Amino acid sequence: MLKSYKMFDSADKEDCIKVIFYADKMVVLVVRQGRVQLIQTFLYQDTKDVAFYLLNCCRQLGMNQEGVRLLVGGLIDRQSTLSSELHKYFLQVYFEDIDESIKVTDELKELPLHYFSSILKMAVCA
Numbered sequence: 001m002l003k004s005y006k007m008f009d010s011a012d013k014e015d016c017i018k019v020i021f022y023a024d025k026m027v028v029l030v031v032r033q034g035r036v037q038l039i040q041t042f043l044y045q046d047t048k049d050v051a052f053y054l055l056n057c058c059r060q061l062g063m064n065q066e067g068v069r070l071l072v073g074g075l076i077d078r079q080s081t082l083s084s085e086l087h088k089y090f091l092q093v094y095f096e097d098i099d100e101s102i103k104v105t106d107e108l109k110e111l112p113l114h115y116f117s118s119i120l121k122m123a124v125c126a
Helices: 002-008 047-060 081-089 117-125
Strands: 016-021 025-032 035-043 069-074 092-095
Touching (some): 025 047, 035 047, 047 081, 069 081, 081 092
């Protein structure tokens, strides 16, 4: 995840929280003032757990959740309750896209690309 961040996202100097969602856990990368502050895996059971962990990261690292860019990918749907919960607390929620340099098959293009963006970016870094 760190290699992927450095290759594709590190030019952005904004405060950022990058989250990759799995079925019952999320991997969180927090960048403040251009420097990586945290990489952590959190287990969660519901959307309130997710909000709690992300808001706690902001509080502990002195970041304003309204000003931080939240970049999400993995197993999250745009119309889900999880997405709605994130939009309650964060003003800048973005679904991760795939860099133009990464070519995807037509089969993958039929699905939301943020499902695979982190995996594809990591594969390029390997």
